[in-house]
Amino acid sequence: MNMTRTRSRFAWLVLPLMLVASIASAQTMEIEIGYRWLDLDGSESMYRSQINERDGFILRAFTMTSVSDSAIADRYKITASDLGSTPAGMFRIEAAREGSYLLRIGYHTADAYSAIPGFANPLLSQGVIPGQHTFDRSRSTFDADLEFIPGRKFSPFIGYTYHQTNGPGTTTYFVGQDEFRLVSDLDDTDQEIRAGANFNLGRVYGQVTQGWRDFSGRETFSLDAGEASGNNVVPILGRNITITSFSRDSRTDVSSPFTNAFVVGDVHSRVKLIGSFVHASAETDGIEDESLTGSFVSFPLGRFFSGLNENVGSRADNTTWRGEGRAEISIRDGIDFIAGYRREHREVSGAAFITSMFIDTITFSGADRSNIEEIINTENVLEREEDTLSAMVSARAMGPFALRAGYSESNRDVTITPDLEEVVIGGGNGGTFERKIRTFDTTGTFSKKGFTLGATWRHDTADEPIFRTDFDDRDRIRIRASYARPMFSIGATAEEIDQQGVNLDNNIQQYSGDITFTPIPALQLRASAGKFDVDSNVSYRRPENFVIENSIYAEQGTSYEGGLTFFRAPFTLDVNGGRFENEGTTPFNVDRFRTRLVYDFLARAGIAAEWSRDEYREGLATFGDFDSTRYGIFLRFRP
Amino acid sequence: MTERDKSMTPKATGRLLLLLVVVLFSGATVVAQEPPATQPPAQETPAEPPATQEEATAEQPAMSCGDCHDQARDFLHNPHARGNVENGVVSNGACETCHGDGTAHMEGGGDKAQITVPRGREGADGTCLMCHDTTTHKKSPRSGVHANSSAVNCLSCHSIHKSENRPALLAKETEALCATCHSTQVAAFRGKPFAHRLGRGGMSCVSCHEPHGRAGRENIRTVASGEIACASCHREKHGPFVFEHGAVSAGDCSSCHEPHGSTNAHQLKRATVAQLCLECHSPTQMATAGSQPPSFHNISNPRFQNCTTCHVAVHGSNRSPQLLK
Numbered sequence: 004m005n006m007t008r009t010r011s012r013f014a015w016l017v018l019p020l021m022l023v024a025s026i027a028s029a030q031t032m033e034i035e036i037g038y039r040w041l042d043l044d045g046s047e048s049m050y051r052s053q054i055n056e057r058d059g060f061i062l063r064a065f066t067m068t069s070v071s072d073s074a075i076a077d078r079y080k081i082t083a084s085d086l087g088s089t090p091a092g093m094f095r096i097e098a099a100r101e102g103s104y105l106l107r108i109g110y111h112t113a114d115a116y117s118a119i120p121g122f123a124n125p126l127l128s129q130g131v132i133p134g135q136h137t138f139d140r141s142r143s144t145f146d147a148d149l150e151f152i153p154g155r156k157f158s159p160f161i162g163y164t165y166h167q168t169n170g171p172g173t174t175t176y177f178v179g180q181d182e183f184r185l186v187s188d189l190d191d192t193d194q195e196i197r198a199g200a201n202f203n204l205g206r207v208y209g210q211v212t213q214g215w216r217d218f219s220g221r222e223t224f225s226l227d228a229g230e231a232s233g234n235n236v237v238p239i240l241g242r243n244i245t246i247t248s249f250s251r252d253s254r255t256d257v258s259s260p261f262t263n264a265f266v267v268g269d270v271h272s273r274v275k276l277i278g279s280f281v282h283a284s285a286e287t288d289g290i291e292d293e294s295l296t297g298s299f300v301s302f303p304l305g306r307f308f309s310g311l312n313e314n315v316g317s318r319a320d321n322t323t324w325r326g327e328g329r330a331e332i333s334i335r336d337g338i339d340f341i342a343g344y345r346r347e348h349r350e351v352s353g354a355a356f357i358t359s360m361f362i363d364t365i366t367f368s369g370a371d372r373s374n375i376e377e378i379i380n381t382e383n384v385l386e387r388e389e390d391t392l393s394a395m396v397s398a399r400a401m402g403p404f405a406l407r408a409g410y411s412e413s414n415r416d417v418t419i420t421p422d423l424e425e426v427v428i429g430g431g432n433g434g435t436f437e438r439k440i441r442t443f444d445t446t447g448t449f450s451k452k453g454f455t456l457g458a459t460w461r462h463d464t465a466d467e468p469i470f471r472t473d474f475d476d477r478d479r480i481r482i483r484a485s486y487a488r489p490m491f492s493i494g495a496t497a498e499e500i501d502q503q504g505v506n507l508d509n510n511i512q513q514y515s516g517d518i519t520f521t522p523i524p525a526l527q528l529r530a531s532a533g534k535f536d537v538d539s540n541v542s543y544r545r546p547e548n549f550v551i552e553n554s555i556y557a558e559q560g561t562s563y564e565g566g567l568t569f570f571r572a573p574f575t576l577d578v579n580g581g582r583f584e585n586e587g588t589t590p591f592n593v594d595r596f597r598t599r600l601v602y603d604f605l606a607r608a609g610i611a612a613e614w615s616r617d618e619y620r621e622g623l624a625t626f627g628d629f630d631s632t633r634y635g636i637f638l639r640f641r642p
Numbered sequence: 643m644t645e646r647d648k649s650m651t652p653k654a655t656g657r658l659l660l661l662l663v664v665v666l667f668s669g670a671t672v673v674a675q676e677p678p679a680t681q682p683p684a685q686e687t688p689a690e691p692p693a694t695q696e697e698a699t700a701e702q703p704a705m706s707c708g709d710c711h712d713q714a715r716d717f718l719h720n721p722h723a724r725g726n727v728e729n730g731v732v733s734n735g736a737c738e739t740c741h742g743d744g745t746a747h748m749e750g751g752g753d754k755a756q757i758t759v760p761r762g763r764e765g766a767d768g769t770c771l772m773c774h775d776t777t778t779h780k781k782s783p784r785s786g787v788h789a790n791s792s793a794v795n796c797l798s799c800h801s802i803h804k805s806e807n808r809p810a811l812l813a814k815e816t817e818a819l820c821a822t823c824h825s826t827q828v829a830a831f832r833g834k835p836f837a838h839r840l841g842r843g844g845m846s847c848v849s850c851h852e853p854h855g856r857a858g859r860e861n862i863r864t865v866a867s868g869e870i871a872c873a874s875c876h877r878e879k880h881g882p883f884v885f886e887h888g889a890v891s892a893g894d895c896s897s898c899h900e901p902h903g904s905t906n907a908h909q910l911k912r913a914t915v916a917q918l919c920l921e922c923h924s925p926t927q928m929a930t931a932g933s934q935p936p937s938f939h940n941i942s943n944p945r946f947q948n949c950t951t952c953h954v955a956v957h958g959s960n961r962s963p964q965l966l967k
Contacts, residue, residue, distance in 0.1 A: 031719060031807075052907055053835050066807055068719050070727060078724075082809075084844065091843025101724060113843050113875070119907040123915070123948040135951060142875060162866075166877050177952040177966055182945070193877040197866055210778075214866050220878060234945055251967075255960065257880065261867035265779035279779030281868035285882050289960035317960035321882030325868060331777070331784055337767070339784040351891055353884030355961055381963060383884055385891045395857075397785045400763065405791035409857065417892045419931055421963070436892075436931055444857060448793035455793050457823075469892055471922050471930045483823060496825055513826040533829040539912075543924035547940035554917050558905065562833045583833030589905040589913035593833055619835060 030070060035063040035611065037637030039088065045619075045629030048118035048133045054617060055116050056633055059088025063611075063637050076100055090114045105153045109146040115168070116140070120626035123175065125182070125234050132626050135184050140170030150201070157202050162214075164195040173227060178311070179299020181233035181244035183226060185251075191220040199263075209266035216285075218257035225250055231297070239300050240367055242307060246297035259285035273333040282324040287353070289317035301361065304375060310362030319353035329393075337400020341409075342393065349387045356380050384420040389413060395444075403451040413440045417469055436469040453487045472541060474502040474509075491520045508540040515562075525571050533562040537587070557587035573603040590622025601639070609639040707737045707744060710752060713803040721811070722802065740769050740802070766796035780864075781854040787861055788853055794823075799853070816846035827902050834903030849874075850901065870894060872901075883958025885965065888932050889922065890957055916941055919949045 041058050043050055065083040069076075076098040083094035091113040099105040116139050121127055124134030143166070150160040168191045175182045197214035226249040233244055265279035296310040329343030359377040395409030414437070421433040441464050448457040463477040478501045485494030495516045502509040515533035522528070537558040544551050566579035576599070583593040596616045603609030615633045707714035708731075717723045717732045726736035738744060740760055747757035760769040767790060771783055774796070788794045801813035812819055817840050821828040824847075831837045840846055847853075848863075850871040855861040863871040872895045873880055881890075889897040898910055898918060905913045912918040920941075922932050939946035950956050955965040 033807075068807070070718055070723075070730075078719075085842050089842065091839050091845065093844035095844070109844075111844055113839070113845075117907055122907045123951045125945045125948065125951055128944055134948075136954070144875065166875075168878060174954050175951050176954075182952055191878050193880075195866070212866055216867060218877065218880065234951075257882070259867065259880075263866055263868060267777055275777055277777065277779055281864075283867045283869075285880070287882050287884075287960065289884070291961055315961045317884045319882040319884045319960065323868065327779060331782065333784075341782070341785045349891070351882050351886055353882065353886075353960070355884045357961065381884075383886075383963065385886065385888070387892055395785055397789055399784070399789055399791045400767075403792050405789075405793060407785065407789065407857070411858075417931065419888060419892070434929060434931065436929075442858075446857075448791055450791070450793040457793055469931050470889070470897075471924065471933055473930075485823075494823075494825070496823075498826055515825040515829060517825050531825060531829070533826055533833075535826065535830075541921040543920045545941065546920070546924075546938055547942070554912075554921050556912050556917060560833070562829045564829070564832070581832060583829075585834075585905065591835065591905070593835055595832065 030068060031641075032067040033639070033641050034065045035637050035639045037061060037063060037611070037635050039613070039633055039635030042632040042634075043629060044631075046120065046627045047629070048137075049120065049619065049627035050617075050629045050631050051116045052119055053619065054631065055090040055114055056615075057088040061085065061087040061089055061635065061637070062092075065094070074100075086112075090116075099153075102152060102154065105150045107146070107148045110144070112141060112143045114139075114141050115170075121624070127626075135173060135175045135182075138170065138172030138189075140168055140172065140189060143167050153201075154203075156204060157200055159200045160198070162195075162197040164193075164197075166193040166195075167191065174224070175234075176224070176249075178246075178295065179244055179297070179301065179308070180239050181235045181246075181299075183233045183246050183249070184230040185224045185249065186227045187222055187224045189220070189222045191218070193218045206269045207266065210264065212261075212263040214261050214263070216257070216259040216261065218255070218259075220255040222253045223251065224253075240307075242298060242300065244297075244299060246295060246299075248297070249293075249295040251291065251293040253289070253291040255287060255289045257285055257287045259283055275331040276328070277331065278326075278328045280324070280326045283322075285319075285321040285323075287317070287319040287321075289315065289319075289355075291315040291317075296362070301364075304361060304364060304377075306361070306364040306366055306375070308361040308364040308375075312360040312362065314358045315355055317353065317355035319351065321349070321351045323347075323349045338398045339396070341395045341397065344393075345389075345391045347387075347389045347391075350385070352382070352384045354380065354382045384418075386418045388416045403449050405448045405450075406446070408445040409443075411442045411444075413442070414438075415440070415469065436467070438465055438467050438469050438473065440465045454485070455487075456482075456484045458482045468504060472504070472507055474504045474507060477502045490522065491518065493518045506542045508538075510536075510538045512536045525569060527568045528565075529567070530565040531562075532564075533560075535560045555588075558589070559586040560584065573609065575599075575601040575603075586622075592618075592620045592622075594618040603639065607641045611637040611639055613637070705748075707734050708732065711737075717803075719807070720802070761797065763790055763792045763795045766790050770796040770800075776854055780852055780856065780860050782856050783854065785856055786854055787857050815841065816848055817841050820847045830903035834905060836905070836907050836909050837903035838901065879957050881958050883955075884960045885963050886958040887956060887965065892931060915948045915950050916946075 038060055039056065039058065041056065062083055063085065065081065067081040068079070070078045077100050079096070079098035081094070081096050084092065086092035086094065091111070093109065093111045095110075096108040097106065118133040118137040118139075120132040120134065122134040123136040124132065127134070145165045146162070148160060148162040150158055152158050169189055172187045172189060174185050174187055176185050193216065195214055195216040197212050199210060199212035201210050202208060226246060231245050231247060233246065235244060238244075261281065261283035263281045265277065268276045270276055291314070293313040294311065299308050299311070301308060325345065325347045327343060327345040329341060332340045334340055357377075357379040359379075361375045361377070363372065364375050365372050391411055391413040393409060393411035395407065397407045399405045416435070416437050418435045419433040442461065444459075444461045446457070446459040448455065450456075459479070459481040461479040463474065465473065465475055468475070479499070481496070481498045483494065483496040485492060493516075496514065498511075498513040500509075500511040513533065513535040515531060517529070517531035519527060519529045535558070537556065539554075539556040541554045542551055543554050560583060562581065562583045564579070564581035566577070569576040578598050580596040581594070585591050594617070596614075598614045599611060601609055601611045613633070613635045617631045618629070620628050714732060714737055717736055718727065718730070720736075722739065723732050723736045726733045726739075734744060740758075742758040744757055747753055750756045760766065771790065775783060777783065783790050788799075790796060799813060799819055800811045802811055805811035805813065808815065817828060831840050838845060850863055852861055852863050865871065865874045869880065879895075895901075900909055900911050904910060910918050912921075922930075923934065925933050941947055945951075953965045955962060955967055959965045959967065961967055
């Protein structure tokens with residue numbers, strides 16, 4: 004476990020907060036901090052891929068607010084949660100002086116970990132785990148937005164975002180008719196600067212933003228230890244395929260200016276006109292250097308070779324814009340007619356210039372030893388356009404009833420011009436595709452004396468598919484009924500999505516029921532149960548023999564949850580438990596339990612104890628099974 | 643990273659003891675300095691008003707809302723108190739913005755008939771939307787999925803007096819609030835093994851969904867450059883790439899991924915990768931994009947059962963049309 008990174012992150016974030024807290028004259032402040040222990044049996048990789056809560060210190064919650072007449076800020080609020088040995092955490096600062104400025108600063112961090120026994124693992128049957136694609140990375144995002152003179156006719160703002168993703172991983176590389184496991188180290192940064200203004204001229208208001216995004220990424224690769232033989236141990240043309248050295252350095256830079264604007268006009272007391280426009284233009288520059296040595300086969304060259312040096316220079320452009328206008332007309336109070344039109348356009352084009360030097364090649368008969376240089380200039384273009392026309396009636400104020408009904412028509416036009424290198428079999432991947440989708444969408448609700456009934460039906464019908472999995476007809480139905488009184492509430496939900504296509508039959512059904520009972524104000528009991536069924540059937544052609552088979556995917560899941568909250572000063576008890584059973588293509592069971600007891604032994608101090616348990620069991624194999632128990636003690640202060 | 647399938651027992655007995663000492667020492671220190679706990683539960687109902695107007699006048703003239711209503715005194719940090727705070731005390735103006743002039747109510751000894759209490763759709767229309775008519779290109783209180791109605795209105799989700807310091811004065815934590823109606827989606831998050839971590843690190847339903855948004859696609863948040871919310875964290879997937887996967891270019895992330903929880907480690911719509919890929923990449927009589935078979939691989943061989951073992955750059959590549967690197 005990457006405890007060093009965790010502790011460092013914890014210190015960097017918590018210490019400034021504590022410093023601020025100590026020097027500021029906060030009017031309310033709450034802090035909960037403590038330590039959590041992990042007891043794990045079974046697959047650590049699967050546990051970390053799913054949950055990844057670890058041993059260590061945790062800032063569970065921090066809140067500080069102040070309202071004052073200070074010249075710097077007349078109010079501020081600082082919140083933080085789950086910083087430290089957690090898979091994700093955040094802090095947020097909001098400070099303002101009425102009529103002068105509004106400042107928002109946010110920081111989010113999340114671990115990205117994946118090491119699954121069965122994912123991308125051709126060697127699972129040999130007991131080699133986890134799979135060849137793993138990563139142990141972290142994502143951090145820092146955001147700052149400052150608005151000047153908010154609420155005035157013209158309020159300019161500036162903003163900045165810094166995002167970083169980094170950490171090691173493993174992957175697989177196909178070369179010379181074999182696959183080799185590589186280790187990689189990724190370091191991506193993405194920065195965005197934006198500036199603009201909110202404006203409010205009475206009947207007309209809106210926002211304009213101009214931004215610039217810059218992405219810079221670098222990933223280096225090398226051969227993983229003990230992986231010289233590759234996945235394929237069978238000789239090819241009498242020769243063992245092995246790799247003795249490998250290195251790759253891949254760098255990518257993306258520059259993307261964008262413009263984003265919307266305007267709302269109250270042209271009449273009953274008519275609003277809304278317009279919006281967004282335009283982004285991105286350019287990618289990529290450089291990649293790769294070299295490897297070993298013993299390989301190339302069928303395109305018809306030769307063996309013992310090394311490869313490759314250089315790639317690439318460039319890609321993407322222009323995207325979207326414009327929309329709509330009118331909201333109030334026919335009478337609570338009844339509105341809305342109509343709109345939207346056009347979207349996306350154009351991606353790219354080219355790569357690849358120079359490959361195959362070292363020490365010989366023909367399959369052993370003759371003509373030489374180095375061979377291959378130069379490829381490859382290009383790719385995709386263009387997509389979509390027009391959508393929509394109209395809707397929304398009647399919200401018909402006593403206990405409300406109704407919304409709408410119709411939209413969307414025309415999609417996609418042109419794909421693939422590179423010739425991609426074409427293996429006639430028919431190709433490219434072409435021009437047109438698809439029209441008509442959608443009817445209606446929602447009705449009834450609510451009176453605690454009883455609420457809501458139903459939604461959406462029907463989509465399309466003419467031609469773009470992808471094989473596109474539907475011809477799709478129906479989505481959702482019904483929910485609930486009844487709430489001061490002491491209890493009960494509800495039930497049913498949903499169904501049904502899709503039909505030329506080679507497609509897909510049905511999803513979900514049902515759930517929930518009940519909450521509050522016999523006394525200090526005690527709340529709750530329980531819920533759910534069931535969902537997924538049944539998907541898509542025909543496909545097996546690539547090795549062209550036989551058509553059905554890709555059948557099914558899930559039958561059942562969930563049960565229950566819990567209680569008990570509050571009697573100075574104690575608060577929260578208990579929750581649940582079980583999720585899944586049968587079908589991927590059977591598994593998940594059991595989760597959470598308990599938290601808070602004892603506020605003083606008005607300004609307390610202690611909290613937490614106990615959590617997660618059990619995961621797979622039905623087809625036991626590689627990923629785990630039992631985890633976590634328990635922690637936290638101190639709570641309200642200085 | 644190697645698999646270490648073994649039991650991990652708590653390795654910090656010393657740290658536990660140290661922490662307990664700190665806890666006990668802290669508790670003892672605070673006990674020595676502070677009076678016993680006297681924290682009453684938050685009160686929504688008003689304190690008992692004086693029985694008669696005469697009694698009120700004689701004993702304690704009701705000059706401010708906070709004399710009877712605890713929530714008025716606790717309103718200092720509520721955003722609705724802005725502009726109505728004098729010397730650290732919330733003035734009646736903060737209450738009267740929504741409840742109207744309270745003079746008759748006070749003079750009536752707390753007569754409930756003499757004060758406005760916004761409730762339901764009418765209350766939201768007549769009070770909340772007077773200031774919070776947030777019509778934008780994404781939002782609409784008239785036509786949005788949660789458009790103000792008798793079934794769902796502002797007060798269904800926002801609690802003006804009892805939000806307990808939650809953002810946007812929410813009545814409950816976001817996940818619990820959304821689960822009130824969207825129980826099947828929340829069950830998928832809680833139950834399925836691979837899902838975004840709701841409730842951790844500030845991520846919640848509203849990280850991706852716009853609760854005030856219009857129906858359909860406008861219900862999904864977008865980043866400033868116009869891309870859907872996925873791009874706010876998964877920035878390396880932005881591209882553009884020389885060779886973008888058509889499912890990304892002509893569709894979107896949800897062409898392959900299930901954001902609400904999946905049985906697949908990478909939140910794919912199918913448990914196995916080959917199944918997902920071959921449903922599109924399979925030749926039939928229809929002319930559809932990407933329908934050629936990727937190769938002649940024998941998918942009964944474990945080497946070829948996971949397409950992404952070799953086609954690693956599945957979102958896009960600047961080098962390989964076959965997305966091999």
